[in-house]
Amino acid sequence: MARDIDRKLRVTAAVLGAVTAKDLAAAFRRANPVTSFDVDRAHKWIQGRARPRESRLYEDWAKVVDLDRPGAWIADCELDDFIEVICARHNCDRDMLERRLESSRRPTAGQRQERNPSLAGTYACYSHAWSPYFRGQIVRGEFSIAQQQGSQGLLACYSERLPTSRLHLEGPLEVTGRAMHLDLRETDGNAHMLFCLFSPTPPASVLAGFMCGATIIDPDAQPSVTRMVMVRLPGPSMRLRSATAYLPPQTSVAADLASLGLPIPNLAAVDHGVGGFLAGNQSGGLDQVDSHSYRALIDLFNPIWLAGATAMRGRVGEA
Structure with missing residues (x-):
């Protein structure tokens, strides 16, 4: 099954210097004048709303990026492997490539700015490892919320890049007056997870x-359960999608968030706040999160998020 096509196309565009979907389509036509890659469908592919189904198009893609790999490899490989091979083939520094990708997604002057950010967005998730092979380590996952096509509801996706494969779960999001509930399942496997989170308040x-x-x-x-903290990022992060889920022991969560593009003014405060929430309390077989613990996280991250949103509006106004 083709995976991460939207991000692989953005990586391809960044390497080629293609600014628009039209530029990318032109690159495909240079590789194959009769390619099925067209601008209208490219917009859907880049937005992750659809994926190319024709095997020939992936063969054209291999020519576009000048890889000595079959088109099927591009469709099926992990995003991290794709980035590594692309960087090696084109002698491109990975950090510079990822900065270019992040920069290309920043809103420009004239683009609509969301006045009251909804739940939709990308979150970095931190929880305790369940696997006995990684006992005591923190797992970092990716959580995203987006509007469901043809529906007023929201679709939630949670993923981790495990050593064995990429885990990807998705399902509807339901917010009641008391809590947020998620029933997420693997689309092409048997994994199934349930989430019960505090009901969020703006700016989430x-x-x-x-x-x-x-x-x-x-x-x-x-059967396992873990506390989880999901921190909203300024935007989608290629590094979050491609990095391994298990963080090395003693990793700073604050430093990790900073590497994902979230400005952290006080690393120690964030590490203390997130670490304290995840640690919980020793109360026998019962683990309940009190509202004061969640409120402490809100008080910690709301100023960070609002400061970043203000800075972004300032950059757009200066453009």
């Missing part, structure tokens, strides 16, 4: 609560 800079499911990298499938 941070979400938090519990994630429940069964271990994946384990000789036995053990």
Whole structure:
């Protein structure tokens, strides 16, 4: 199954210096004058709303990026592997490429700015590892919320890049007066996780609560639950999508968030706040998150998010 096509196309455009979908289509036509790559469909592919189905188009893609790989490899490979091969082939510094990608997604003057940010966006998620092979480590995942096509509802996606494969779950998001509930399932597998989070309030800079499911990298499938903190990022992050899920021991969550594009003015305060929430309390078989713990996270991240939003509006106004 083709995966991460939207991000792979953006990587391709960044390497080629293609500014628009029209530029990208021109590159495909140079590789194959009768290519099926066209601008209208390219917009949907780049936005992640559809994926190319013709195998020939992937063969054209291999020619566009000048890779000694079959088109099927581009469709099926992990995003991280695609970036590594592209950077090696074109002698491109990976950090510079990712900065170029992030820069290309920043809004320009005249683009609509969201006055009251909704839940829609990308979040970096931190929770405890369930696998016995990574006991005591923190897992970093990607959580995104977007409007469902043809519906007023929201679609939630959670993913982790595990050592064995990429885990991707999705499902509807439901917010009641008391909590946010998620029932997420793997689209091409058997993984299934449930989330119960505090009901968010604007600007939704941070979400938090519990994630429940069964271990994946384990000789036995053990029912498990972990506290989770989801921190909203300024925008989609290529590094978040491609980096491995298991963070090394003693990793600073604050420094990790900074590497994902979220300005952190006080690293120690963020590490203390997130670490304290995840640690919970020792109360036998019951783990309940009190509202004061969540409020402390809101008080920590709302100023960070609002400061970043203000800075972004300032940059747009100066453009």
